[in-house]
Amino acid sequence: MFEISEKLVVSSSPHIRSSDSVQSIMFDVMVALFPAALMAVLLFGYRALLIMVLSVTAAIVVEAIWLRKRDNFLGDGSAAVTGLLLALTLPPTIPWWTAVVGSVSAIIIGKQVFGGIGYNIFNPALVGRAILVVSWGGYMAGDVWALPQPFAFTADVSAVTGATVLAAPQEALAHSLPEIFIGNIGGSLGETSALALLIGGIWLIYRGHIDFRIPGGFIGTVFVLGTIFGGGFYENYLLTGLFHVLAGGVMIGAIFMATDMVTTPVTPQGRIIFGIGCGLITMLIRLWGTYPEGVSFAILLMNAVTPIIDNFTTPRQFGGEVRKSA
Amino acid sequence: MAKELFMGGVHPEDQKQFTSSLAIEKMPLPEKVVIPMQQHIGAPCELLADVEKIEKGAEIRTGQKLGDNKGFVSAPVHSSISGTVVDIGQHSHPLGVKINAVTIESDGMDQWDDNIKPNPDLDKLSPEDIRKIVREAGIVGLGGATFPAHVKLSPPEDKPIDLVIINGSECEPYLTADHRVMLEKTEEIVFGLKAMIKALGADRGIIGIEDNKPDAIKVMEDAVAGEQNIQVISLHTKYPQGAEKMLIYATTGRVVPAEGALPLEVGVVNHNVGTAVAITQAIRQGKPLVERTLTVTGSGIKEPKNLQVRIGTLVSDVIEYCGGMSESTVKLVVGGPMMGLAQPTPDIPVIKGTSGILALTDEDVHLVESSPCIRCAKCVDSCPVQLLPTTIAQVTEFGDYKKAEQLNALDCFECGCCSYVCPSKIPLTQWIRIAKAEIMNRKKQNK
Numbered sequence: 001m002f003e004i005s006e007k008l009v010v011s012s013s014p015h016i017r018s019s020d021s022v023q024s025i026m027f028d029v030m031v032a033l034f035p036a037a038l039m040a041v042l043l044f045g046y047r048a049l050l051i052m053v054l055s056v057t058a059a060i061v062v063e064a065i066w067l068r069k070r071d072n073f074l075g076d077g078s079a080a081v082t083g084l085l086l087a088l089t090l091p092p093t094i095p096w097w098t099a100v101v102g103s104v105s106a107i108i109i110g111k112q113v114f115g116g117i118g119y120n121i122f123n124p125a126l127v128g129r130a131i132l133v134v135s136w137g138g139y140m141a142g143d144v145w146a147l148p149q150p151f152a153f154t155a156d157v158s159a160v161t162g163a164t165v166l167a168a169p170q171e172a173l174a175h176s177l178p179e180i181f182i183g184n185i186g187g188s189l190g191e192t193s194a195l196a197l198l199i200g201g202i203w204l205i206y207r208g209h210i211d212f213r214i215p216g217g218f219i220g221t222v223f224v225l226g227t228i229f230g231g232g233f234y235e236n237y238l239l240t241g242l243f244h245v246l247a248g249g250v251m252i253g254a255i256f257m258a259t260d261m262v263t264t265p266v267t268p269q270g271r272i273i274f275g276i277g278c279g280l281i282t283m284l285i286r287l288w289g290t291y292p293e294g295v296s297f298a299i300l301l302m303n304a305v306t307p308i309i310d311n312f313t314t315p316r317q318f319g320g321e322v323r324k325s326a
Numbered sequence: 327m328a329k330e331l332f333m334g335g336v337h338p339e340d341q342k343q344f345t346s347s348l349a350i351e352k353m354p355l356p357e358k359v360v361i362p363m364q365q366h367i368g369a370p371c372e373l374l375a376d377v378e379k380i381e382k383g384a385e386i387r388t389g390q391k392l393g394d395n396k397g398f399v400s401a402p403v404h405s406s407i408s409g410t411v412v413d414i415g416q417h418s419h420p421l422g423v424k425i426n427a428v429t430i431e432s433d434g435m436d437q438w439d440d441n442i443k444p445n446p447d448l449d450k451l452s453p454e455d456i457r458k459i460v461r462e463a464g465i466v467g468l469g470g471a472t473f474p475a476h477v478k479l480s481p482p483e484d485k486p487i488d489l490v491i492i493n494g495s496e497c498e499p500y501l502t503a504d505h506r507v508m509l510e511k512t513e514e515i516v517f518g519l520k521a522m523i524k525a526l527g528a529d530r531g532i533i534g535i536e537d538n539k540p541d542a543i544k545v546m547e548d549a550v551a552g553e554q555n556i557q558v559i560s561l562h563t564k565y566p567q568g569a570e571k572m573l574i575y576a577t578t579g580r581v582v583p584a585e586g587a588l589p590l591e592v593g594v595v596n597h598n599v600g601t602a603v604a605i606t607q608a609i610r611q612g613k614p615l616v617e618r619t620l621t622v623t624g625s626g627i628k629e630p631k632n633l634q635v636r637i638g639t640l641v642s643d644v645i646e647y648c649g650g651m652s653e654s655t656v657k658l659v660v661g662g663p664m665m666g667l668a669q670p671t672p673d674i675p676v677i678k679g680t681s682g683i684l685a686l687t688d689e690d691v692h693l694v695e696s697s698p699c700i701r702c703a704k705c706v707d708s709c710p711v712q713l714l715p716t717t718i719a720q721v722t723e724f725g726d727y728k729k730a731e732q733l734n735a736l737d738c739f740e741c742g743c744c745s746y747v748c749p750s751k752i753p754l755t756q757w758i759r760i761a762k763a764e765i766m767n768r769k770k771q772n773k
Contacts, residue, residue, distance in 0.1 A: 008671070009656050009693065010422075012756035014664040014742030015684075016338055016499065017692045020749040022700055076697070118698035118750075209702070266703040266716060310717070317734045318333065318571065318711040319584035 022117070025261075026077030028207045032200035033084055033256065039196040040189040044092040048189050051099045052087040058103035059083030066112045078117050082106050085125035085256060088190025089249065089296065090132070094139050101135075102128040122303045123260045126296045133296075166248045167292040172234060180246045187248065194251045201255035210259040213268065217275020218254035218282075219245055225283040249295035250282065257296070263303040270306075270313040277302045277309075332572040334710040335564040336743045338499045338664070340538060341690075344623045344630040345502040350510055352634045353647055355432055359406050359638030360417050360675040361392055362427040366466040367473050368399035373414065373426070380428065384411045387439040389614050391464075392428050401474040401678075402464045405430055406616035406636035408437040418674050420641075420660045420667055427675070430638070442612045448521055453479075456525040456609070463608035464615045464678070468600035469493060469504075469568065470661050472679035475601055479525040481590045487526040488593045491577055492519050492602055494535040494542060495567040498662025501682045503621045504599050506632045508535065508542040511603045512549045518602030519556060521609055526595055530555035533599075534577045536563040565664060566741040570596045572710050584711075584737050600681075615678055622648045626655030626685025635676050641683055642672035651685045656693065659684040664742040696751045705744035705754055711737050715744035719757035727768065730761040738762065 040048040063079035083103050090099055106128025114120040133140045164186045165172040175185050183193025190197070204210040226244030227237050234240040244250065258264065258278050265274050278298045285294025364370035371393030374380050380392050386405045394402040405428070413429035445451065445459055461476035481487050492515060496504040508515065519531045533550070535543045537560045550556040559577050561567055570589055571582045573596060580592040589596055597605075600619060607613040616637055623630035628649030635644060641660065645651050651658070651672070659666040660680055676683075684690075705715035713734055721729040735758055744754040 007656065008658050008669065009691075010668045010670045011657075012753055012759065013659075013661075013666060013668070013740070014746050014755065015657055015659050015666065015668060015686060015691050016663045016746065017694075017751060018336070018338070018747050018749075019692075020704070020747065021694075021751070022697060022749050025700075025702065025749055116698065118700045208704070211703070211707070261700050261702040264701070266701055266706050266714060268706070271703075314714060314717075314733060315706075315712045317584045317713055317737045318575075319581050319587065319737075320734070 022076040022078070025209055026081050028204065028209055029081050029256075030077065030084065032203045033081075033088070033190070035196035035199045036088055036190040036193060036252065037084065039183055039193040040088060043183060043192065044189060047092050050096060051090055051092070051094065051189065052084060054096055055087035055090070055099045055103040056080050056083035058100045059086070059107050062104045062107045063112070066108065067116070076117065079107055082111070082124045082128070086128045088252060089125065089129050089188050091140065091188055098132055098136055098139055102132045105131045118262055120262055121306075122300055123257055123263050126257060126300050126303075129296050130300060164248070164292065166286065172243065172247065177239065177242060177246065180243065185247075191249045191252045194246045197251040197255050204255070204259070209261075210255070211268075211271055213271040214258050214264060214275040214278075215254040217272045218258050218278045219250060221276045221279025222250050222283055225279065225287075229283070229287055244283070244286070248286075248293045253278065253282070253295035253299055257299050258302070263306060265306050265309045265313065267310055267313040267315055269315065270309040273309050273313065274302050274306065277305070331562055331564070332567075332575050332710055333712060334708050334743060335566060335572075336708050336746050337563070338565060338746060340563075341500045341623075342502050342505070342538075344500075345621050345632050346505055348502075348506070348630070348632050350503075350506045350619055350632045350634050353636075353639065353644065355407055355434065355436055356636060356639040356643050358409075358412070358429060358431045358640075359636060360427045360429050360640065361403055361405060361638040362417065362419050362425045362675060362677060363393045363403060364419075364425050365403060365472060365637070365677040365679065366401045367471065368401070368477075369395045369397035370425070371395050371400065371403050373428070380411065380414075382411055382414060385409075386411060386430055387437050389439040389442045389616055391614070399474055399477055401466050401476070402462065402614075404464055404614040404616050406638050407432045408435050409433040418671060420669065420674050420677055420680065422667065422669075442614070444612050445609050448517070448524065448609065451524070451609070453525045453527060456521055459608050459612075460525075460605055463604070463613065465601060465604045465608060466615070466678050467598055468604060468618055468678065468681070469598035470665070470679045470681050472677075475597065475605065478595050478597065479522060481526065481595070485590045486593060487590060487595050488529045489578065489595075490519060490522045490526060490528050490531045491573060491594055491596045492531065492533040492599055493568050493570075493573055493596055494533055494539075494546070494599045495561060495573060496539070497536060497563070497565045497567040497569075498664055498666075498682070499565070500623050500684055501621045501662050502623075503619045503632050503681060505539050505542055507599050507603060507619050508539070509545055512545050514603045514606040515546070515599050516549050516553070516556065517610075518597075518604070518606040521605055522595065522597060522602070523555070528595070530557070532556075532577050533558045534561050534567075534573050535559070536561050536567055538563040566710055566743065569710065569739060569741055571739075584734065586736070618676070618678065618680065620676065620680055621682040623682065624655075624659075624684040625687040625689045626652045628652065637678055638675045640672070641669070641674050641676060644676060644683055645672055645685065652687065654687040655685040656688055657684075657686040657691050659686060663690070664746065665740065692751075694751050696748075696753065699750055699752060702749060704747040704749065708743040708747045710741060710743065711739065713738055713758075715754040715758060716752070718761055719752060719754045722757045722761040722764075727761060727764045731765045735761040736765060
């Protein structure tokens with residue numbers, strides 16, 4: 001009488017699943033990046049848009065080609081996220097083809113050679129950026145950066161240039177902290193506006209996709225070290241600490257790069273260690289290294305030790321403590 | 327008063343709206359029942375073939391004992407209707423195995439066994455009397471775990487119990503049977519709790535209810551208003567609140583030690599609201615456990631209901647009484663959607679631990695392929711025991727059971743939160759089950 005039983009699926013519990021998927025998470029990250037992308041276009045004009053579109057398109061195309069034999073070769077949206085993240089770390093003056101090379105490297109060398117999403121050790125976007133830094137350092141980290149030209153949709157951005165606030169203290173002192181917070185300074189496309197990045201970060205925390213531990217540990221460490229060792233050149237010690245948080249890539253790094261799920265620890269304690277480690281290495285490079293900025297290498301180095309961190313920070317299970325003291 | 331919040335947990339859509347406002351309905355006597363000899367954790371019952379002449383053709387009364395076991399961790403089974411034994415043999419069981427069962431065809435009379443008599447007042451019963459009554463009534467944990475209730479009422483002498491917690495959290499989505507029991511059998515729950523406090527020599531009792539059932543909290547609070555030592559605690563709704571260790575932590579802040587320790591280690595005994603009612607009826611009416619309240623629901627059920635059903639009624643009969651199961655049903659689950667068991671057939675009996683029957687359609691279950699782990703750590707954050715589900719699953723996939731054991735896989739109580747939250751839809755709970763089974767196997771072999 002119950003012929004229907006032929007169709008009943010028998011599988012292990014639970015029988016209901018949350019509506020989150022890899023795709024929906026990637027969509028949320030894209031939404032979170034929107035304010036920063038919008039600010040990039042407002043500050044650096046059409047060139048910013050061009051670089052972002054090229055980088056995202058290149059990432060999607062190369063991933064689709066790489067995965068062409070799979071059913072879901074169009075992917076889960078992670079390639080688009082990688083492409084956009086990479087673009088936001090590039091200077092607006094960069095030649096357009098550099099963005100494409102960086103994006104293709106990010107997808108292939110940063111992700112697919114390891115076996116694709118979930119298996120990569122290093123943040124793909126930062127791998128792409130690192131390859132560009134070592135290959136075309138002049139374009140990437142030269143002394144000459146485009147200064148923002150709000151709504152510069154026709155002008156050649158590279159015409160107005162200057163040093164970044166991190167490279168030259170006199171440039172830093174030329175800008176007020178609110179100006180740096182909003183992002184009206186020289187720098188990479190998406191890193192300058194702490195405000196836009198914070199809005200994205202709040203969205204991601206609200207959606208439950210990032211844990212405050214990593215950005216908290218990262219930003220907190222940068223602030224403390226910047227305050228103590230920053231020399232107080234920016235009015236006073238505390239404001240110098242704040243300057244180090246708002247200037248350069250700390251905000252985009254802490255909110256979007258150091259929180260990349262695949263390449264960061266899964267343990268709660270490990271996430272704090274990861275964040276603090278990123279802040280520590282960033283400040284070591286900034287204060288005593290030869291580069292003016294150290295966020296991307298700090299994160300890449302911490303990516304490398306993520307498995308070790310996970311291994312040493314296995315949480316004690318519920319009720320575990322009582323047993324040990326007994 | 328809401329208390330502590332345990333770590334982890336998830337907030338699935340509760341889906342209780344289908345049945346939460348429906349009063350418990352008594353299902354008419356079924357034409358036949360199938361009574362399995364094992365409906366509890368512990369030693370299976372042996373058929374009382376010699377003493378009671380339970381054999382094919384025997385005339386049976388409602389409440390008559392069919393099987394028992396002398397072992398301490400066991401509970402007898404009783405007939406839930408009167409009629410004739412038509413078959414004794416293997417029958418499919420909600421656990422997915424075939425188990426020896428007695429099939430009885432109803433005479434439609436529901437004539438109760440003559441031995442069933444009310445017991446003296448609770449004041450006149452000793453703790454030992456209460457334990458004996460509970461054991462003889464075959465009462466087990468009705469929340470679903472089916473641990474024999476009298477065992478929990480018999481703690482070792484060196485582990486004094488000061489507190490009895492009644493679990494009214496009903497944290498599983500869809501299920502509303504406990505909710506309705508609290509509303510409709512309020513007084514019996516309080517009486518059952520008092521009997522347990524007495525049997526255990528405890529000082530006080532707590533009734534823990536999730537705050538998504540404000541009406542139940544109100545009713546229970548009114549019912550215990552005059553009781554000095556009984557307190558109703560409202561709990562922030564979060565799955566798996568009803569898990570023993572989570573509930574104890576949420577209501578008292580006490581942490582039950584890991585690695586298989588029981589609540590009695592921290593002076594607590596936990597019982598479900600349904601169990602309290604069963605104990606009350608066993609004491610007052612002498613009634614063995616022959617019926618229970620369950621929820622029949624899910625988008626595949628035409629008329630969802632809260633039903634009072636005789637144990638042994640076939641799930642197919644219950645579903646038919648609820649208007650049948652729709653064509654689009656893809657999963658038939660006995661229990662809740664988070665921890666219940668998917669069934670290949672409705673030709674199984676309702677047993678003592680059956681808290682719900684769910685017919686789930688595509689709307690409820692999302693049957694999707696899993697993709698690689700993106701290490702988002704949502705499983706880690708959702709684990710109420712603070713394990714690393716993704717890591718355990720990974721080492722299990724590679725066959726490294728030693729590492730799985732080091733990662734405390736055995737402390738997992740399979741609540742399903744990790745699988746529920748996983749965006750890659752990896753069956754993490756299933757991997758951990760595999761690890762647990764293999765670790766236990768190896769332990770046995772090493773002995």
